[in-house]
Structure formats: structure tokens, C-alpha cells
Amino acid sequence: MYELLKKDGSAKRGRFHTPHGAIETPVFMNVGTAAAIKGAVSAPDLMEIGCQVELSNTYHLHLRPGDEVVYQMGGLQRFMNWERPILTDSGGFQVFSLAALRKIKEEGVHFRSHIDGHKIFMGPEESMQIQSNLASTIAMAFDECPPIPASREYVEKSVARTTRWLARCQAEMARLNQQERTINKRQLLFGINQGGIYADIRIEHAKQISQMELDGYAIGGLAVGETHAEMYEILEKTVPYLPLEKPTYLMGVGTPENILEAVERGVDFFDCVYPSRNGRHGHVYTNQGKLNLFNAQYETDDRPIEEGCGCPACRKHSRSYIRHLLKAKEMLGMRLCVLHNLYFYNTMMAEIRQAIEAGEFLSYKRKKQDNFQRGGSF
RNA sequence: GGAGGGGUUCCCGAGCGGCCAAAGGGGGCAGACUGUAAAUCUGUUGCUUUAUGCUUCGAUGGUUCGAAUCCGUCUCCCUCCA
Secondary structure, three states: OEEEEEEEOOEEEEEEEEOOEEEEEOEEEEEOOOOOEOOOEOHHHHHHOOOOOEEEEHHHHHHOOOHHHHHHOOOHHHHHOOOOOEEEEOOHHHHHHOHHHEEEOOOOEEEEOOOOOOEEEEOHHHHHHHHHHHOOOEEEOOOOOOOOOOOHHHHHHHHHHHHHHHHHHHHHHHHHHOOOOOOOOOOEEEEEEOOOOOHHHHHHHHHHHHOOOOOEEEEOOOOOOOOHHHHHHHHHHHHHHOOOOOOEEEOOOOOHHHHHHHHHOOOOEEEEOHHHHHHHOOEEEEOOEEEEOOOHHHOOOOOOOOOOOOOHHHHHOOHHHHHHHHHOOOHHHHHHHHHHHHHHHHHHHHHHHHHHHOOOHHHHHHHHHHHHHHOOOO
16 A cells, blocks of 8 residues: 655655555665675675665566565565565566567467576466465566657557556456465566557557556656656656556666656655666766776775775775775675665665655755766766 | 797787788777666777878897898796606
């Protein structure tokens, strides 16, 4: 159940109650595709850096270790020692990212495993069954994330199919939640809005799925090739057609800048691989912009990544040391950067919540953006 | 003392008369990454006034229209024999 605590312009401060605890929104979900945040980050680490929701992936866990294994081990939460909410993405993004390895049909998607090439079929029912086995808090509907650019004709056809798939997801989820063997019988389901950069398709689709009584609504298929301006425009036009009394989730986004812009337009949930992937690649976030710790200028820089930051990296280590670890390919270097970046994101989300509560979101956003731009933007 | 092998651009290492400023690694420098096929990928890495330019393949002298590549001498390293 979503509780709207405060509105500041279109920005929402909310609380999403789940069987696994409440989520304070706006929130950034920390991405751990294969039931692990890449970079040797453990569940206790996530607690320490302020993570509220962990995100894992249906397709990847289905392949390895297999959702039946996770089911036998008591579900994802028990498997990875994480008591707070988990959201599982449906495999819909893999329809996009593994485009070379799949074929889309009305019944679902035929994949060839990226690991060993074997054939896998995943349709709405299969995705729901896998997610039920994983026993995540929130399951995502199985959709197609079409690329941008894509023709209007293609997007229309794809969105219509995604809508049909959504109805099948909903029916299957209802069935699974009543099964005796189901671990989480109150698993929630979010639908996903698509439509590329065609605002009218987006709006029409948003209206349709809004009538379907889902637990939350996501906007997918953005940040896959369009400009930032186009993304913001789509958000501005689409979010108003999604239910205010339900959480809105902008999938796969984004930079701190993107998040500020999207919160302003009413988005509650975010996730993105940036903080973890960039961390592994030595790019770290600060309030003065992004630093590439591989750069020679940090060779003897004795300062922490960011002065005053409370993360495990900044409390104890210098840029110089972390740069050395990264260059020496020591796992600790990546780990510290990932911890810092996730801490940075989670902290920024907490500040955003506070700013909305205080009715000062816009001035907070402006201040933040000014700071970012001073050191080169994200 | 004798016999043989070798010294190539930051490092390792290919090249063995012109297409060589010199393959390929590594290292260095920089860039990309948005529901993670990513601890990955890309670019760049002698100098400058960017040119039918200059310097460079242990040193030096030669042969040749032309040499990292052929020859002489020197020098250093490695292996084996005494």
C-alpha cells in the first residue's frame, strides 16, 4: 500500500508498505542482478550504506543458480541474507539488452542463454513463476523494452503486446499467490508503461494499465538512446496519467541529475547500474561532480573521495590509496568505490525526501545541480 | 681461452634490404558505460612548425638509389666446452 505523505509541486514524498517492511520514497534501489551487488558488496554492507531495497533479475537468476535452487533455499531474502524488500526485474530488459540472442513471439520470448547457448523460453507466466520462486517483495511485469529509435508502427505493436502480457502476468500472479507452496503469498506486481518517445502512445498505454489495479506503475524503455530532454518530456507527459495513489518507478535511471529531474516530475522509485558499474570502473560521485580515480591527478591526492562523506571508503581511505588499489586490480579498490557511490545515491535520496517534506525540493535541486556543474557535470 | 646465441620504441617481444616510426602483448594516458552478457569496451602512446619533415632498432665505420634488416670493428649480455 502506498501512502502519499507530502507533495511539493509534482514531487512526491511517500511510504510504500510491503510485507517485508516500509520503503521511504523517493528511493533508489541498489542493483544486484545476480543476487549480489557486483564489487564484493554484501547484504550487511548494504545495511551500512543505507540501502532500502535491493534489486535482482529474473532472467539471470533463472539461468544461474536456477530459481528452483533459490526456492529450495527459502527464497531470495534468505538466500542472500537480506531482510528488507527486494524487487525482481522480469527479464523484460534482457529482451532489449540480449536482442541478438532472442526472438519475440506472442506467447513470449525465446532466448538463447548468453552463458552456454541453450534455448530458454520466457513468457509472462514463466516470468511470474520464476519471480514467485525467487519470492521477491515486488515482481515486475514481463514486458518488451523496445529500442530507441524504433518506428511508430513497431512501438505500437510492441506496446499492445506488452499490455496483453501484463494481463497474463496479473492472472498468473493471482494464481501463484494462492498456491500452497508459494513462499511469499503477498508478492506485489508492478506494471510497466512503454511507448518509446511517442508521447501519445505512452499516455494511451498509461491510461490502460492504470485501470488494471496493479501495486505500482513503472515507466520503462527510457534512457535507451533518447536525449535527456526527450526523456524529461516523456515523464512530464506520462506520469500524470499514472495513479497518484500508487508508486511510480522509472526503470534503469539514472544519473543524479536524471533522478532530480524525475523526482520533480513525480517519480518515486529508481534503479540504475551506474553507481555500481561506474564504481567498479573507478568513477566516483561527489557533490562537485564525478571523478575518475584512474586519472593521474589523483596519484598523490591524500584527500578522501569527498570531504565529510560518511561512507566506509571516505572515512578511512585517500584517493591516492584507492587509485593504487584500482590500478593494481585489487578487489578492495572496486569495492570501496561501489560502496561510496551507493552511499552517495542513498544519501542523496534521503536529502531529497527531507527537502520534499520541508517543501523545499526545487531549491534543493537547484543547489545540488549548481554544485554538480561546478566540477563538471555527470 | 674455444664454440654458439643475442642486444628493437617505457617493458616484453615480432620484424631480417624498400609497403617500418616499426606487428602483438604489457604498462602509461584518456574516454565510454542509464530495468548489468561489462572487474568490460574504445582510443591513444618517439619529436615537431603535421611534412614527399626530423630523430629512433647496443656503438661506430662501410656496402646500397635505399639498412632495424647485409659487411667490418668495438661493446655488453646469455648458453655450452676447456
